[in-house]
Amino acid sequence: MKTTISEAGKYVEQTVTMGSWLANKRSSGKIVFLQLRDGTGFIQGVVVKAEVGEEIFARAKELTQESSLFVTGTVREDERAPSGYELTVTDIDVIQLAEDYPITPKEHGTEFLMDHRHLWLRSKKQHAIMKIRNEIIRATYEFFNEQGFTKVDPPILTGSSAEGTTNLFHTKYFDEDAYLSQSGQLYMEAAAMAFGKVFSFGPTFRAEKSKTRRHLIEFWMIEPEMAFMDHEESLVVQENYVSFVIQAVLKNCPLELKVLDRDTEKLEKMSAPFPRITYDEAIEFLQNEGHEIEWGEDFGAPHETAIAESYNQPVFIINYPKDIKAFYMKPHPDREDIVLCADLIAPEGYGEIIGGSQRIDDQELMKQRYDEHNLSLESYQWYLDLRKYGSVPHSGFGLGLERTVAWISGTEHVRETIPFPRLLNRLYP
Incomplete structure (x- = not known):
C-alpha cells in the first residue's frame, strides 16, 4: 500500500x-x-x-x-x-544518493540560509511555518466563503497608486507608464458595488527601502470590501476573521506549533471582541510612558509594541488624524481632523497586521480629496464613478499575510514566512 x-x-x-x-x-x-x-x-x-x-x-x-x-x-x-x-x-x-548537501545539522548564518532558500524550505522549522501559512490561507477562504463573500482578483499592473504614495515599482506598459500594485483596494471597491461583499488575495509590492524584521518588498494581502457596511460593522468582521484563523491554526497545526515551540496558551486567549482605543488615547498613553511623540505623528514599531504590551489581545487603534491617512478615508462625523479608520496591532511586538477604514461615499468630498492630494482626475475618474452611480456607505480592510503568519507561528522575522522573500538586498533565489 x-x-x-x-x-x-x-x-x-x-x-x-x-x-x-x-x-x-x-x-x-x-x-x-x-x-x-x-x-x-x-x-x-x-x-x-x-x-x-x-x-x-x-x-x-x-x-x-x-x-x-x-x-x-x-x-x-x-x-x-x-x-x-x-x-x-x-x-x-x-x-x-545526494552528495554534499550544503545545509547540515549545524548552525548556519542567515545570509547563507537565504542564499540556499530553495533548500532551506525543506527543514523542519521552515516546513512548519509554511504549513501554518497554508492553514491561514485555507481558513481565510473558508471564513469569507461562509460569510457570503465573492473572491475577485484585482490587477497587479495598474496605472495609478492606491495610497497616493511614491513607493511604487515603475515599469513601461508598451507606451504608457505602469506600476506594480501596492493594494487591490480601489478595484475591490468597484467589485463591492457589483457583488456586495468581496475579497481578494494576492501579491502586493512596496518600493520602501526598509530593512526591519516586519517589512518585505513583495508580500501577500487579503483585502475584503463590503457595501452597505459602516466602520463599526467592519471592525466586527475583522476581529471575527482573525479569531477564526487563530482557532483554525490551533486545531489543524498542533504539530507545527510544537515544532516551533509556540506558546499556544497565548493564542488560545485571542478571541473576539478585541479591545479598542482611540488615537487620542494612544498618544496620551505613550506620552505618559515617556515616549516622545506628538498628536499628528504616526506610530512607529516601538509605539505599537508599547501599546500592544498593555493587552493580552490584539488591539484596535481607531480614528487616526486625517493628514496621516489615505485620501479615501471617510471623515469622522463629529470631527473633521480625524477619519473613520483602524489599525489592528498584534501582541508580542508583531505590529500592525490590519489596516482598514470606512471609505468616502460622497462624490463632492472625493473630488475635494483629489485636489488636496494632487490626484489626476483623468487617472482616477473610474474611482469617482463609484460615487456617481449608486454610491453607498462601504468599508474594507487589508490584512498582511506574512506579518500574521509571523505572529501566529511565533517567527521573529517575516523573511521566514514567505517561500522566497524579496528584500531590499535580495532578489535571489
Whole structure:
C-alpha cells in the first residue's frame, strides 16, 4: 500500500510504501534510525540489521542527507514520536544518493540560509511555518466563503497608486507608464458595488527601502470590501476573521506549533471582541510612558509594541488624524481632523497586521480629496464613478499575510514566512 507520512496513522500494523527524503539519520550499532520526510510530515524509520539482512542494512547505512528513496515498512504506534507513529523498515529502494548537501545539522548564518532558500524550505522549522501559512490561507477562504463573500482578483499592473504614495515599482506598459500594485483596494471597491461583499488575495509590492524584521518588498494581502457596511460593522468582521484563523491554526497545526515551540496558551486567549482605543488615547498613553511623540505623528514599531504590551489581545487603534491617512478615508462625523479608520496591532511586538477604514461615499468630498492630494482626475475618474452611480456607505480592510503568519507561528522575522522573500538586498533565489 502506497501512502504518505501524514496518512500513516490509518495503517497501523500494516505494511506501506512511502516516497521520502532523508532529513537526517543516526546509527546505533546494528540499528539505523532514519528521519524521513515527504512534504506531508516527518516520521522515523527504524532499520534493524537482524530483520532486514546485510544488503538492505548496507543501503540504509550509505544514505546521505536529502537522498531520495522509496521506503517500505510496518507502521507502529509510538507515544514518543511527535506524530505518534514510526516505521519499522523492511525494504529500501534508493532513487538518488545526494552528495554534499550544503545545509547540515549545524548552525548556519542567515545570509547563507537565504542564499540556499530553495533548500532551506525543506527543514523542519521552515516546513512548519509554511504549513501554518497554508492553514491561514485555507481558513481565510473558508471564513469569507461562509460569510457570503465573492473572491475577485484585482490587477497587479495598474496605472495609478492606491495610497497616493511614491513607493511604487515603475515599469513601461508598451507606451504608457505602469506600476506594480501596492493594494487591490480601489478595484475591490468597484467589485463591492457589483457583488456586495468581496475579497481578494494576492501579491502586493512596496518600493520602501526598509530593512526591519516586519517589512518585505513583495508580500501577500487579503483585502475584503463590503457595501452597505459602516466602520463599526467592519471592525466586527475583522476581529471575527482573525479569531477564526487563530482557532483554525490551533486545531489543524498542533504539530507545527510544537515544532516551533509556540506558546499556544497565548493564542488560545485571542478571541473576539478585541479591545479598542482611540488615537487620542494612544498618544496620551505613550506620552505618559515617556515616549516622545506628538498628536499628528504616526506610530512607529516601538509605539505599537508599547501599546500592544498593555493587552493580552490584539488591539484596535481607531480614528487616526486625517493628514496621516489615505485620501479615501471617510471623515469622522463629529470631527473633521480625524477619519473613520483602524489599525489592528498584534501582541508580542508583531505590529500592525490590519489596516482598514470606512471609505468616502460622497462624490463632492472625493473630488475635494483629489485636489488636496494632487490626484489626476483623468487617472482616477473610474474611482469617482463609484460615487456617481449608486454610491453607498462601504468599508474594507487589508490584512498582511506574512506579518500574521509571523505572529501566529511565533517567527521573529517575516523573511521566514514567505517561500522566497524579496528584500531590499535580495532578489535571489
